[in-house]
Amino acid sequence: MESQLKFICIRQHMFLDQKYVLLLLPSKITLSQFGKEPKYILELKLHSIISWQLNHQNQLVSFGIIWNRIEKLFHSTHEDLMKLREAIKNQIMFKTVHQLYKPLSLLGGSNLDELYLCSDLIDNKQFQIKCHAKNQFEDSMSRIYNEIQCLNKIKSDYVQRLHEVFTGENTVYLIQEYLDGVNLNELLNRVTLDKPQILIIMKQLLTAVKQIHSQNIMHRDLKPTAIVFQNKDSIEGLKLTDFHLAVPINSQINLSDSGTPGYAAPETFKDNYNEKVDIFSVGCIFFKLVTKRDLFYGKTTNEILKLNRTCKIDLQILQIYKLSQNELNLLKDLLELDPEKRISAESALSHPYFNNDTIQEEQLVNNQQQPLLVQNLLERSNGFFQAKTDNFEKNVEEFLVDSESPNICAVPIFKVLMKDSIISNLQVRKKSKLKKSETQEYSQLNFLNHFQTRKSVHQTIV
Incomplete structure (x- = not known):
């Protein structure tokens, strides 16, 4: 050999x-x-x-x-x-992360992970460390191995690259490409996107989904916070992140795990589905881009989850927006309730919506046509899944959620477990039902600048 x-x-x-x-x-x-x-x-x-x-x-x-x-x-x-x-x-996994990487600041975190900016001690390149607790769930290590294997398999410029993997006593560290831009949720909270900008984002997003599907991977948790831009002040360089629920298409892995309430496809509440769940999530994201509203709106997570599960899509709200016929048609194809009829990422990229020669014409579409188009969407959305969702059974109390509002910190706070931490004089996360990722391998922390955390504001069903 x-x-x-x-x-x-x-x-x-x-x-x-x-x-x-x-x-x-x-x-x-x-x-x-x-x-x-x-x-x-x-x-x-x-x-x-x-x-x-x-x-x-x-x-x-x-x-x-x-x-x-x-x-x-x-x-x-x-x-x-x-x-x-x-x-x-x-x-294989490497040990002694502190030997090769120096932590610089906290970028954010969620119930599932914590993110740090770090630098390689050999060449000073900057990376992002994603910290997974080994004891988060019964099958935490299986989940982590699966995420690593999926990221290893994917070859795409639209996916955040995995650099290498370290293991500690209680934590697995994914060393990933550092993305300096904001996530899509933060972008929508800061600016109003025009139609050409939305088109650019959608083309990148669908290209990313097409590429991971072509490599036999489905993400299963697409949402605005899982879409991060590589550079500040630019909507180019879109990257998919958070592959913690990614699995091979048609795998034998238990598919009972779903995505995020408000973005999960209705068929994910069953035990058998395919990569078309990502397309429905893209449709939910597209809806938010063009309307600045959530497709499934509720005051609590359980309310959102209930609407998402029954999936009685009400698109009458679109009558007040100046959407072109191509925008409406693409939205309809992405949110098709029957996954067998739902458009693929490859076909979506060939949709007339992406024909640059017709963008201005679509923006000047006659508003009098809007009610008829909306009615067609309503008829299509209320039929197929009405009967399908009656027997969905899920205990919403089992779902774990992050904070609905982003936390903005002026000073970095490393969140650790008291019993294992050797880091002193740092604020510790308040009591939680979940054990958080630990960072006991980092014995010295140098905080250089103030920064804002990149905090997840969407909840994931795990």
Whole structure:
């Protein structure tokens, strides 16, 4: 079997150091002395762990593996160790996140995770650390492994990239591409988008969904807070984030988990559905973009969930908006209640709505045609799912939600568990039914600037 990487490393002993040949193979790493069978074998699976050590010049000097419950250290050159780190990242988990990353500030968080801005100690590049608690749910590790595997599989410029993965005693750290822009929910709260801007966002969003679907992944939790822009003051560079509920299409994974009330497709309240759930969520987002209202509005999460579950869509509100025929038709196709008839992302991108030559013409559509178009939508929306939703049974008390309003902090607050934290003099999150992600691996925190948190304001059914 041909090796992908080969170099010499040293195992230090008190009297005589030992030389080993490291071979990186497609499914494992082997370490063997010259002319002998491999003494150490590490499978390239997520349950395997490697630690890294830096010197005072912030260069890699060694890596460690656990063998017979003892950590064995192997020394080599910085260049060879960096090649190994790059080659095996996201195939196995790394240990000792504080050895390689310095936390800078809190970006935000939710019931499911906490986000920090950090910098790589070797090259000072900035990344986002997403902290998942291992004990959040009974199957927390299965969920985390699934998210990592989905992100590894997706190759798209419209998806936030996963850089590498670290594990701590109680926390898994996803090191991800840092996105400097706001999420779509924050953008809608700050500015009023015009029709050309909405078109640009929708084209990017549908392209992202088309690409993940073509790679056999469905997101299952698309919403404005899961759509983040790469740069400040720009609607270009749209990225999909929050793949914690993503699964392979037509997988055998339990699909009882749904999305977010107000954005979940009605068929997600059943146990069998496909990638068309993402299209319905895109329709809900499009509705909010063109009307600045939520498709399912309620004062409480349970009210929203009830409307979302029964899915009696009332589009009469559209009569007061100056929507073109193409906007209405695309909205109708995205919100089609029968998933078999619902448009695909690929077909949606070919919709006349995206014909740039007709944008101005659509904006000048005769408003007298609006009531007829709305009536057609109403007839289409009230028929199919009326009978289908009568037997939906869900206990709304089981659903976990984030705060409805964003928290804006002037000073970073690292949220930790008291029993495991070694970080002192920091405000701790108030009592919660859920255990939060822990950051005990970070022993020193340097706060440089004031900032605003990127706080999730939508609740996810988990």
